[in-house]
Each structure stands twice: as structure tokens, then as C-alpha cells.
Amino acid sequence: MSARRPYHRESEERRRDDLIAAALELVAEGGLRAATVREIAARAGVTPGLIRHYFATKDDLTRAAYTKLMQGMTKDSAAALENAPEGPLPRLAGFVAAAVSPPVVDPVSVGLWAGFLHDLRRDATMREIHTTNYLAFRDLLQRLIADLPRAADEAQLRRDAIACNAVIDGLWLEGSVLPDAFAPGELAAIALTSVGAILGVDLASALPTPPLALPERNS
Amino acid sequence: MSARRPYHRESEERRRDDLIAAALELVAEGGLRAATVREIAARAGVTPGLIRHYFATKDDLTRAAYTKLMQGMTKDSAAALENAPEGPLPRLAGFVAAAVSPPVVDPVSVGLWAGFLHDLRRDATMREIHTTNYLAFRDLLQRLIADLPRAADEAQLRRDAIACNAVIDGLWLEGSVLPDAFAPGELAAIALTSVGAILGVDLASALPTPPLALPERNS
DNA sequence: CCGCCAATTACACAACCGTATAACAACGAG
């Protein structure tokens, strides 16, 4: 006759965060399919039933996890600017380099992103979360570009932001999926050269201290 | 007493192709999770048991489907070059423009790709399929770049190919995930300008006939 | 036209999924 499993109570915030963190880990490792209520509960150190005490349905937990993920990424991007150097060029250079270097580039993030992709098309709420955060990132980039000492109207700024964002996304994608296909720092160097070429400025020599000071991964 | 369901026999090749096609459709729509044996069989117009007659396990079917997908994408890329215009610049321009326009850019492809991503990290066979086809695409691009009338050593060519490929991948990604965020042709124009800027050539005016002659989607 | 073989259907099974509900116990209020 096994005794009932001992436990101790936690604050609601702590429990929700733990469950969300566990869910994100599992999604990153094996996609949404691997993030079952039982597995999430096991990783969070609780029993499955507790999940439904904090989240009415599993979709609720999924949405909360995706929100957390996107907010974390936006936070990481903004953090890259906080201890950034002075001047438009170095700031943009640091931002671009950080976006294609670890810890932003890693198999976990791309795994997470891919794991949620299908639910994006199915669930309007998740699609809204995604669009908002994606455009926030691009606007941040566009503002950095607008600060550069060069002439460009609004339409040109939009195109430039889309193009530079594509370079970043593409390199992020390739570096994350094929981590061994590129030398350390190679992606950052390519990103700086390419973004500089697109914008018509010299970014590669604008960066003060390679190897770059990388931001801490939040969460 | 319902009679036994009537059927007629098909060649092995036809049946395998039908099952793979059905699996790909389902993966594109709802990820690997939606591609269950019963659902695949239903869409292919057979009963679930038949799947195991042609594929020893479901992973076998998954691998076959992914191979088919990657081969199809490579084929699409190569096809874009067949009826391409003369001259290095127009050829590259046509290739780049096609890669960021429909039918290459669409929610289905990115859904497919994302659906398989997690199995990529788990299954060595799938990872090999992926790497092979990815590098094949990049090599094709690199060869087009090498034909341009400009000076560049091998290392520079590699960096250029990675950068241009990133632009293409990034725009492909954004255009596929957010189809309504860009005007028709906008991505192609941005791609030509950006790739041209990176390589130091004028691609935008190298394209003879916009709107572009798009390749037929294969399969 | 007939008989055979394998392509196909039909059914069964254990494992797992998300969800529902009841029983228990940790811990602050009094």
C-alpha cells in the first residue's frame, strides 16, 4: 500500500511559471506533440491533474507558453540595445550581430518556433500574438536604420527593414538548423557585411569589440 | 450487415505515391500530429491497414514523405533555371525572384518544413536528407553567383552564397508565414535589390519581363 | 472459365491522449 505522494504548496505564479517552462522545454525538444499534459506535469514535478487546476484547458496552457516565448524573445532583442555603444552605426551593428549569434541562434529557439507554427494558422489568438511581436522586432530594426546618417524616405525604410530582417531571419534559421555548418562568428560577420551592403554603410568596422558582448538569455 | 467495402488493386508505385501525397497534405495542414495513419489512409482512399502493407512502420512512411518533399523542392529550384534567359545576371535574377514568389512562397511549404523539423533532430537519416538538399540548393546559388562578371575568390563566394541564401530564406519565411503582410511582387523586388547590393551588381534591372514567368509547381 | 495468391479490408489490442471528478493533506486563520 504505497503512501500518497508528499508535496508542498506553491504560489500560483510560481506553479504557472514552472508549468509553462516545462511545456516550452518539451515543445523545443519534440514539438507540440511531445508536450503532453502528463509529460509537462512530470517535468514540472507535479501530477497531471494539477495542470487543469491552473489552466482550464490545454490550449490555455499552450497559449500562455507561446506568449511567454514571444515576450522573452522581444525582451532579448531589447536587452541587446541596453548596454549598446553610442552612435547609430555601432548600435545597429551590435543589434544585428547579437541576433545571429548564440544564445539567440540555437536549435531550441527554432524548434520552439516550428513547434508552434501550425497552431498559428489554426488559432487566431496565437496569430495575433505572433504578428504583434514580429512587427515589434521589425519596427525596432527599422528605427535603428532610420537613425543612420543617410537619406531615405519612409517607403525606402520599410523595404530596408524588411530586407535586413530577412537577412537576420535567414541566417538565424540556417545557423539554428545546421549548427555545425558554420564557424563561430561566421554568421555575424556575414550578417554585418550583408546588412551594411544593403544599407550602403560600413557596419563591419563599426563594431568596437569582437567577440561581441552577448546579452544574457532571459528567463 | 454492411457488405465489405469494394476496392480495386493498384500498382505498388501508385499506392505508395498516393499515401505519401496524402501524408504530405496532412503535415502541411496540421503538422505531423495531424498525419495519423487513419487520416492518411482516409485521404488516400484506402483503409488504415494498407499503410502497413507498404510501409513497415509509420516512421518509414514519414521518411519517404520527407524525401519526396525535399526532392520536389530541389526539382522546383532547378526547373526555374531551365527556361531561364541568357546571361549570368538575368539567370540569377530570375532564380532569386522565383524563390521568393509563389508557388515557392506559400503557407503550405513552410508548414511542411516546420512539421518535419523536430524529426530532423531526432532521426539521423532525415538530417542527412535535409543537409544534402539544403547544400545542393546553396551550391546551385553559388554557381550562379560565380558566373557573374566580377572578381571573387572561393571564400568570398561561399560568404556571398550564404548571405544571398539567407535573404531568400528569410523572405521566403516571412512571406509564407504572413502572406498578407506584403504586396504582390514586393518580396521579389526587395530580394533583387538586396542580393544585388550584397553582390555589387544591378539585378533589379536585369530581369526582362516582370511579372515573372513562374515555374509550374512540380508534383 | 477457374483457381490461386496477394492486395486489401476488417477487427483487435495495448498504450496514450485530454478531460472530469472525488479524495486527501498542507498550512494559515482562529
Next chain:
DNA sequence: CTCGTTGTTATACGGTTGTGTAATTGGCGG
């Protein structure tokens, strides 16, 4: 120290999954 609240565990249920196996029947060789 006791009691009540509620965070937590335990258990159950219907549905679905991949897989294994037996029963049929379509269509070709003779």
C-alpha cells in the same frame, strides 16, 4: 491546537494512436 480552505494527488473514462493479425476478394495465369 484545531479547523476549514484549497492546493494537490489519485483515479476513472471515452476517444485516438500505432501496430498486429485474421478474413476476404480482386484480378491475373492457366
